[in-house]
Amino acid sequence: MHNNIQNVIEQLSSVILGKxxxxxxxxxxxxxxxxxxxxxLPGMGKTSLSHALANSFGLSYQRIQFTSxxxxxxxxxxxxxxAKDQSFELHQGPIFxxxxxxxxxxxxxxxxxxALLEAMEEHQVSIDGQTxxxxxxxFVIATQNPIHQAGTFALPESQLDRFLMRIELGFPxxxxxxxxxxxxxxxxxxxxxxxxxxxxLLQLQSLVNDIxxxxxVVDYILDLVELSRNSDDYPLSLSPxxxxxxxxxAKAWAMIEQRDYVTPDDIxxxxxxxxxxxxxxxxxxNNDLSQRLLNNTSINF
Amino acid sequence: xLDSKRQTLLQxxxxxxxxxxxxxxxxxxxSAITLLLVIWNVTASYKFSHRPSIxxxxxxxxxxxxxxxxxxxxDELVNISVAMLMLAICLKLLxxxxxxxxxxxxxxxxxxxxxxxxxxxxxxxxxxxFVLTIINFSCxxxxxxxxxxxxxxxxxxxxxxxxxxxxxxxxxxxxxLPSLWQMPSPDNATVGLSDSVNPFDIxxxxxxxxxxFRVAFDEAPPAQPLYWRAMIHENFDKGVWRLSxxxxxxxxxxxxxxxxxxxxxxxxxxxxxxxxxxxxxxxTSSSYQTMQHYGGVLSRQGQTNQIFNYDVxxxxxxxxxxxxxxYGRNMNLAVSYQSNPQITQLAVQMRKRYGNDxxxxxxxxxxxxxxxxxxxxxxxxxxxxxNSVDSFMFNARRGFCGHYAxxxxxxxxxxxxxxxxxxxxxxxxxxxxxxxxxxxxxxxHAWTEVWLKGSGWTRFDATEVVSPDxxxxxxxxxxxxxxxxxxxxxxxxxxxSGLKVFNELRIMFEExxxxxxxxxxxxxxxxxxxxxxxxxxxxxxxxxxxxxxTLFFTPILIMYALHWWQRRPKYVDExxxxxxxxxxxxxxxxxxxxxxxxxxxxxxxxxxxxxxxATALSSFLLLYHKLRYQQVLLNKDERQSIKRNYKxxxxxxx
Numbered sequence: 001m002h003n004n005i006q007n008v009i010e011q012l013s014s015v016i017l018g019k020x021x022x023x024x025x026x027x028x029x030x031x032x033x034x035x036x037x038x039x040x041l042p043g044m045g046k047t048s049l050s051h052a053l054a055n056s057f058g059l060s061y062q063r064i065q066f067t068s069x070x071x072x073x074x075x076x077x078x079x080x081x082x083a084k085d086q087s088f089e090l091h092q093g094p095i096f097x098x099x100x101x102x103x104x105x106x107x108x109x110x111x112x113x114x115a116l117l118e119a120m121e122e123h124q125v126s127i128d129g130q131t132x133x134x135x136x137x138x139f140v141i142a143t144q145n146p147i148h149q150a151g152t153f154a155l156p157e158s159q160l161d162r163f164l165m166r167i168e169l170g171f172p173x174x175x176x177x178x179x180x181x182x183x184x185x186x187x188x189x190x191x192x193x194x195x196x197x198x199x200x201l202l203q204l205q206s207l208v209n210d211i212x213x214x215x216x217v218v219d220y221i222l223d224l225v226e227l228s229r230n231s232d233d234y235p236l237s238l239s240p241x242x243x244x245x246x247x248x249x250a251k252a253w254a255m256i257e258q259r260d261y262v263t264p265d266d267i268x269x270x271x272x273x274x275x276x277x278x279x280x281x282x283x284x285x286n287n288d289l290s291q292r293l294l295n296n297t298s299i300n301f
Numbered sequence: 302x303l304d305s306k307r308q309t310l311l312q313x314x315x316x317x318x319x320x321x322x323x324x325x326x327x328x329x330x331x332s333a334i335t336l337l338l339v340i341w342n343v344t345a346s347y348k349f350s351h352r353p354s355i356x357x358x359x360x361x362x363x364x365x366x367x368x369x370x371x372x373x374x375x376d377e378l379v380n381i382s383v384a385m386l387m388l389a390i391c392l393k394l395l396x397x398x399x400x401x402x403x404x405x406x407x408x409x410x411x412x413x414x415x416x417x418x419x420x421x422x423x424x425x426x427x428x429x430x431f432v433l434t435i436i437n438f439s440c441x442x443x444x445x446x447x448x449x450x451x452x453x454x455x456x457x458x459x460x461x462x463x464x465x466x467x468x469x470x471x472x473x474x475x476x477x478l479p480s481l482w483q484m485p486s487p488d489n490a491t492v493g494l495s496d497s498v499n500p501f502d503i504x505x506x507x508x509x510x511x512x513x514f515r516v517a518f519d520e521a522p523p524a525q526p527l528y529w530r531a532m533i534h535e536n537f538d539k540g541v542w543r544l545s546x547x548x549x550x551x552x553x554x555x556x557x558x559x560x561x562x563x564x565x566x567x568x569x570x571x572x573x574x575x576x577x578x579x580x581x582x583x584x585t586s587s588s589y590q591t592m593q594h595y596g597g598v599l600s601r602q603g604q605t606n607q608i609f610n611y612d613v614x615x616x617x618x619x620x621x622x623x624x625x626x627x628y629g630r631n632m633n634l635a636v637s638y639q640s641n642p643q644i645t646q647l648a649v650q651m652r653k654r655y656g657n658d659x660x661x662x663x664x665x666x667x668x669x670x671x672x673x674x675x676x677x678x679x680x681x682x683x684x685x686x687x688n689s690v691d692s693f694m695f696n697a698r699r700g701f702c703g704h705y706a707x708x709x710x711x712x713x714x715x716x717x718x719x720x721x722x723x724x725x726x727x728x729x730x731x732x733x734x735x736x737x738x739x740x741x742x743x744x745x746h747a748w749t750e751v752w753l754k755g756s757g758w759t760r761f762d763a764t765e766v767v768s769p770d771x772x773x774x775x776x777x778x779x780x781x782x783x784x785x786x787x788x789x790x791x792x793x794x795x796x797x798s799g800l801k802v803f804n805e806l807r808i809m810f811e812e813x814x815x816x817x818x819x820x821x822x823x824x825x826x827x828x829x830x831x832x833x834x835x836x837x838x839x840x841x842x843x844x845x846x847x848x849x850x851t852l853f854f855t856p857i858l859i860m861y862a863l864h865w866w867q868r869r870p871k872y873v874d875e876x877x878x879x880x881x882x883x884x885x886x887x888x889x890x891x892x893x894x895x896x897x898x899x900x901x902x903x904x905x906x907x908x909x910x911x912x913x914x915a916t917a918l919s920s921f922l923l924l925y926h927k928l929r930y931q932q933v934l935l936n937k938d939e940r941q942s943i944k945r946n947y948k949x950x951x952x953x954x955x
Binding site: 300 | 877881895901902925929932
């Protein structure tokens with residue numbers, strides 16, 4: 001099954017060129033049962049990545065384009081009166097899918113944003129007082145335009161905290177971009193295969209819990225979060241949700257790295273993605289804070 | 302971080318304690334000013350009142366300076382210095398701004414705390430100073446660390462206590478040099494003897510429970526009664542006995558070597574307003590800073606406001622002063638015949654009856670006291686006027702030692718027998734373990750000495766006749782006097798000695814206080830020399846200097862060594878040491894280890910720099926990860942392998 005993960009990475013890398021690290025992080029997020037926030041400019045391949053992820057795992061996929069007039073009911077669905085049956089029937093919204101791409105989440109109003117975030121947290125939605133469970137596995141990829149763009153509602157810290165990771169795809173390197181513009185790779189034509197079934201994905205997610213973490217590594221995590229709380233250099237400190245998320249993400253990363261134990265390298269690999277959006281929600285520090293934490297926390301050998 | 306409210310409160314606590322300790326020594330008006338400023342500080346820190354502006358604070362400072370001048374004048378140099386120190390701290394505390402100011406306050410405060418010892422060096426005062434130092438240093442710690450008050454005081458106590466061994470070594474071994482300049486001593490009203498005996502103006506003899514001195518006998522103490530002589534009063538004028546003009550003169554005793562002392566002992570004299578010291582008849586001393594006077598009286602030189610420790614050897618007075626000079630005889634016969642006609646008449650009658658037999662006249666006075674029913678009281682009626690001795694002898698017939706001593710001396714002088722009044726202390730309380738004897742202020746006593754041909758100066762104590770119990774020890778133990786004694790006592794621990802618990806506590810405290818007095822306060826230059834020669838034998842001066850340097854620096858070196866030992870790198874196991882060694886090896890090749898770098902990242906850089914070691918590094922890392930992160934115990938082969946790789950890595954190729 002581990003080989004399958006590597007195959008997924010290979011397949012995704014052939015679609016999104018030169019973004020191997022980001023692909024691994026996205027996989028890590030899905031294996032750690034977290035939700036992913038991608039922050040980048042339009043046209044960087046956010047949609048392609050999420051679509052490819054859904055396909056590789058054989059998951060149902062729906063994309064919601066967030067706009068300023070989007071209403072909560074447009075996401076979760078509504079009960080509609082059926083005149084024929086003389087009864088209300090549920091029209092499920094796009095949220096009832098295994099992979100949901102919430103595109104440009106910060107263009108919708110706070111009410112709509114929070115409807116999505118509640119669903120993410122609780123894995124269920126309430127429509128007209130009735131609770132409906134969402135399908136498993138359930139994975140939300142939200143994309144966000146950089147805050148300084150016009151017509152955006154910034155996500156508050158408390159809601160950003162719901163995302164296990166925030167990643168940036170970034171511009172491709174020169175070689176990859178050459179391939180993209182020459183059309184050397186068949187993004188549209190190439191059929192993406194399902195490599196891992198959704199059942200297998202659930203199994204992998206539970207296997208993440210079995211990855212062992214030594215006390216040294218746990219202490220390292222604790223040192224990192226404590227530094228963020230005790231030092232004056234960090235405007236916000238890391239919550240226990242952040243530290244347990246960090247642990248879970250590091251385990252998932254270790255699994256992708258084909259190990260059954262976590263090393264400090266795993267922590268460092270996932271640390272900026274897990275932590276940066278919690279330390280500086282507006283990205284004001286240019287992704288520096290997490291790096292500063294890492295540089296100021298010693299690793300005991 | 303610095304908590305200004307806590308700083309203010311702690312500093313105010315110190316100021317308040319110091320003014321309590323110096324309550325008796327400084328004027329009430331000054332203490333009131335201090336108290337007001339302390340209250341201002343406290344209320345300002347709780348924001349009930351405003352802090353003054355700098356200008357206003359300066360005005361207050363000027364006003365208090367004027368007040369100081371009005372209260373103290375300019376003569377009491379030490380008092381006024383201490384008072385200025387206190388006011389300066391109070392006022393600075395009101396306008397203090399930053400941590401630098403607080404630091405300065407703490408340092409000045411330390412001066413103030415130590416200045417308490419100028420006035421009082423007792424065990425309690427010293428302990429208080431120690432506690433106040435701890436509080437003061439906790440303020441200093443507060444400036445530099447971020448802790449709650451309890452932890453600050455704990456930490457400060459730890460530091461101050463840790464400095465005690467060094468203080469002990471310095472105290473014991475640092476040469477006790479005489480002070481480089483003469484420090485005036487604080488003026489201190491201490492209860493005690495007076496250099497004039499004037500019993501007739503006193504209606505009620507208030508007695509103090511303060512300690513006068515302690516005695517440690519070299520051998521078993523001599524039998525009671527013990528008459529501790531301090532002063533000889535030979536000038537009688539209008540009912541008052543004063544010292545003669547020769548009392549201050551120093552005399553030297555020539556034939557001392559040939560004699561053997563009756564008793565030898567060591568006395569720890571408490572601070573007193575007088576320079577006179579105490580000794581049994583006939584006292585001589587070989588101690589530094591003591592002066593010998595005629596009549597076996599000793600005095601101390603220098604300041605009298607500190608505990609003084611001296612040796613005494615007592616001799617038989619007849620062997621030393623066997624003759625009385627003509628001048629001395631006249632001086633001790635001088636009595637005014639205009640006043641006290643009745644007693645003069647009585648004396649003349651006695652002289653007629655017994656002729657030349659001086660001893661018979663002495664016995665006759667003794668019997669006179671018995672026959673006429675004289676009694677001893679601490680609450681005599683007042684007997685003013687020129688004929689006070691007469692009114693005591695023929696009307697009141699009640700009085701305390703001063704009355705009897707004075708009346709007897711007047712009687713003997715009128716009868717033509719040289720007589721003088723001696724004041725000092727009678728008795729003393731032997732400690733339960735018998736090691737030392739305490740003599741209190743309420744043991745103060747006065748008696749008469751008469752010159753008898755053939756036997757020299759002889760003691761005549763009328764108290765012996767009217768209150769024989771009094772001679773068997775301290776006044777507090779005298780059975781018949783107990784109630785009256787307690788009625789006249791100032792409130793103190795002794796007045797509670799009826800309670801068994803208090804009495805035991807009092808005795809225990811006195812034991813401690815004695816040890817403190819004899820070991821710490823009595824540790825003078827001579828004691829120091831004795832101790833050092835006992836420990837190290839006779840030392841040349843360079844050896845002594847070397848010893849002090851060694852003793853001073855050894856604890857500091859030990860402290861540093863301890864510090865170094867605690868800060869030594871601690872390895873979890875040998876593999877951690879391997880890693881440290883490899884990093885050290887790498888850094889010698891310019892591959893600097895940055896904090897927070899993982900081992901694999903560091904090894905990657907090292908591999909590029911040292912390609913030949915790449916395989917060894919990879920194998921080492923694999924096993925190390927297995928051990929440390931996978932938490933699998935290595936088997937024998939793996940242990941050997943990791944060690945082999947480690948050696949391969951750190952091996953330098955020539």
